Amino acid sequence: MFVLPCAVLVLHPTLLRAASSTLIARTTMTLATCSHPTLFDFTTTQDIDSWTEVSDTVRTPGMSKAVITLQRSQLFQRAVIFAVINPQPNGAGFAGVQTNLPAISAECKEAQGIRLNLRGQGQLSFWKIVLTDNKNSGPAQNYTYEQKFKLSGLVEFEDVDLPFDGFKAYHWGKEVPDAPALDLSKVVRFGFQTFGGVYDDFKQKGVGSLEVNTVNFF
Numbered sequence: 001m002f003v004l005p006c007a008v009l010v011l012h013p014t015l016l017r018a019a020s021s022t023l024i025a026r027t028t029m030t031l032a033t034c035s036h037p038t039l040f041d042f043t044t045t046q047d048i049d050s051w052t053e054v055s056d057t058v059r060t061p062g063m064s065k066a067v068i069t070l071q072r073s074q075l076f077q078r079a080v081i082f083a084v085i086n087p088q089p090n091g092a093g094f095a096g097v098q099t100n101l102p103a104i105s106a107e108c109k110e111a112q113g114i115r116l117n118l119r120g121q122g123q124l125s126f127w128k129i130v131l132t133d134n135k136n137s138g139p140a141q142n143y144t145y146e147q148k149f150k151l152s153g154l155v156e157f158e159d160v161d162l163p164f165d166g167f168k169a170y171h172w173g174k175e176v177p178d179a180p181a182l183d184l185s186k187v188v189r190f191g192f193q194t195f196g197g198v199y200d201d202f203k204q205k206g207v208g209s210l211e212v213n214t215v216n217f218f
Contacts, residue, residue, distance in 0.1 A: 037108045039101075039190070040215040042070065042079035048099075054191060055095040061088060066095035066194070071211070081210040083124060087196030091203045092173070096193030098130065109185050111217035113163035120151035124194045124208025127151065129162055131182065132189035143169040145182045146193075148200075157213060173199050190215075 042048075048070055056062030063086035071080045087093035114129060128148040136142050145167040149160050169179030173195065192210060197203045 037105065037111075037217050038214060039114070039217060040079075040212075043077050043213050045070070045079075048079060051097045051099045053096070054098050054193070056093050062093070064093045064095035064196075066097055068097045068192075079212045081192055081212070082207070083194045083209070084207045085124060085194060085196050085205045087198075087203070087205050090198055091196040091200070092198040093196035093205070094173070094193055095195075096130065096191050098132075098189055098191030101131075101188055101190045104184070108217050111164070111184070113161055113166070113218055115216045115218045116149075116160040116162070117157055117213040117216075118151075118160065119154070119157045119211045120208060121211075122208030123206030124204055125151050125153070126197065126200075126202065126204055127192060127194045127210060129167075130189075130191035130193050131167060131187045132191070133183065133186040134188045135186070137188050141171075143171045143176045143179050145187075146170045151210075157211070161218060175199075 048068055051068045053066055053068075055066050056064045064084060066081060066083040068079055068081045071078050081097055083095040085093050085095055116129075120127070126148060128146050131145040132141070133145070136144060146169075147162045147167045149162065152158055164182055164184060167182045169176040169182075192212070194204075194208065194210075196205060
């Protein structure tokens with residue numbers, strides 16, 4: 001279970017010396033709550049040049065595709081991920097985008113999870129977040145940490161909360177049960193991905209989009 005013990009405490013030196021023992025005893029009660037830090041804010045970012053496609057065309061039979069773009073209007077700005085899943089007969093197929101993870105401040109490394117503000121449209125209801133640690137960021141990638149979610153199909157944007165203890169290790173869509181638990185301090189890459197469902201009790205194919213405003217820690 002992840003805990004978020006971030007706080008801000010400012011005291012005059014004299015008061016600090018006079019009441020140090022009392023303050024130490026009361027620290028857990030008087031510290032201010034840490035605000036929800038933003039990991040990605042697509043409503044204000046200037047570009048998305050650091051994002052790259054990661055789709056099943058890295059394998060010979062792959063036929064899926066994903067692109068990310070910034071949608072700008074006179075009223076709003078957001079990122080949109082367009083994807084098409086052309087799966088193999090067994091449901092194998094994936095399409096997504098990823099970027100290097102920005103530096104995480106020390107007080108946020110004990111966050112409980114990731115909160116996505118987004119909306120989905122089209123035929124692809126199932127997506128996932130893919131986290132890659134520094135031991136698996138090279139060509140010989142053994143596994144990534146992933147958590148799937150299903151879009152509600154609502155017209156309005158929704159918040160999707162993904163607790164870190166819900167992330168499991170996967171290799172090409174199959175769970176790796178003996179992998180170590182996710183260590184947020186070692187994560188160096190973040191990705192959005194949709195998939196065909198080769199090892200799932202559902203299958204999906206076709207086209208879909210994911211409109212994303214923000215990605216926050218909670």
